Amino acid sequence: MKQLLYIFSFVLATNAIAQNTTSTELQKQKIKQALAYGDKIIAADAMYSIVAMEGPQSTYKDSLAYLYFNARNFVSCFLVTNDILSYKENNLELLEMKAVSLENMGALDKAKEAYASLLTKTNNNFHAYKIAGLELALNKFEEALVSIKKADQLPDDGKLSVTFQVNKNYNQNVSLKAAIAYLEGLTYLNLKKDKEAKASFERAVQLFPEFVLAKSKLTTLEAKTTN
Incomplete structure (x- = not known):
């Protein structure tokens, strides 16, 4: 009897895994088709379904971030990238998307902080240029001059x-x-x-x-x- 119960439990678990795999593949096909037809809302919905199935560190969160960024939905992009960066803190592309999103949201001080974090990792003159531009927009002229000279x-x-x-x-x-x-x-x-x-x-x-x-x-x- 115990052996039968074990076999029955194993079958149920196997079926659940198979159904989950099938559901994930179905959602991936849905994303592919939605993007082919330019329907980003449906694509995002399918990505959320995969994240729900795969868990909080699903790679489809990254896909969501790119989808929102390309759609210029900067609030959602910021929220997703900020979440992912809690466990992928050195991902440069996500850091840059976060900085750009904050800038477009009008959160200039926070955008400056995000670009400053990027600059420490990249030593990139464009990121120094962006910091100077934000400081100029914030009327921090002396700071902007220091940043722009660094960029140069x-x-x-x-x-x-x-x-x-x-x-x-x-x-x-x-x-x-x-x-x-x-x-x-x-x-x-x-x-x-x-x-x-x-x-x-x-x-x-x-x-x-x-x-x-x-x-x-x-x-x-x-x-x-x-x-």
Whole structure:
């Protein structure tokens, strides 16, 4: 009798595992089909089902984070990445998504902290540039100047560019080094140091000759000097 009970329990457990595996595979197929049809809501729903089946450290939480990030749902992206980072604290992509999400949510101080955490791990000039930009937006001009000078001193691989909105109909991609020089110029302007600002904008144009916004700042400063 005991042997029969053991066999019966084993069969039940095996069936449960098989059903769970089948359900997981079904949800994965559902995700694939939903994404093929551009239905991110259904894809997210299927991912939640897999997380519920696999447990709190399911890799599909990562998939959810990317899904929300690409959909520009920054609040949900932040909540998911913040959760995952509690046990994957050194994942650089998740840290960056968290920082970008916080910035887009308007939580600038928290975004600055997130980029600062990234910078300690990457020593990346783009992350230093982002910190300077956030400090400038927070009117912390002296801190921004220190950060932008640090960004300028860090290695640059020449691969990254920054997009600037010139007007409502035109965006311009500018090399990161030129963007750093431009941000330095803006910082000097806020510190009422026009001479230093002019030198920074000139360097930005030298690095990227078609830099529309830097040229515009130079024109404004030259007109101010003339008057």
